[in-house]
Amino acid sequence: AQSVTQLDSQVPVFEEAPVELRCNYSSSVSVYLFWYVQYPNQGLQLLLKYLSGSTLVESINGFEAEFNKSQTSFHLRKPSVHISDTAEYFCAVSYKAAGNKLTFGGGTRVLVKP
């Protein structure tokens, strides 16, 4: 069965510091990769996704993630976080051979401190 592992359940970080959220998935077959964010009291929103092409993808609010096929990873990074980035972040994968259903990791809660 497919699985997604987010190695850190919680990441405290100071404002303007960099942050990296790690994500590994279980298979190297053709995949689509996603990061979703859930702000307090809000629903899941897509942050960014990798479908094909350049292995580095970016979001509009400064996050980026790099698809690494050999390491089956899709880590999320931001060079300087804001208080407003406090949220829970979920890595997810869908497998081209299995339709569009998403397999999620357990989530990483980011708490940005002033």
Next chain:
Amino acid sequence: GAGVSQSPRYKVAKRGQDVALRCDPISGHVSLFWYQQALGQGPEFLTYFQNEAQLDKSGLPSDRFFAERPEGSVSTLKIQRTQQEDSAVYLCASSLEIAGDTQYFGPGTRLTVL
């Protein structure tokens, strides 16, 4: 435009009761997904519809869970004879097509079984 809506937002049921959870997808979205999110965990896939056809129900945890989308738009997830382990947030998502399209999530229904 309007996003995915779900109702009720909160539901408290006594063990053994039947419940029905409703999802209104984004207009024109062909695909509809249901996920279950237990406290402190990532969402887990339950079932998937393409229009009115239920193409994948591999994630439904037992035969007490039933989903339908009779006209290819609104969907209902029904849980019969609820148990305490059914307590979770039930998320609905919709997308345009398969193959990596972004899934747009509703706010969820928080079900508490006493």
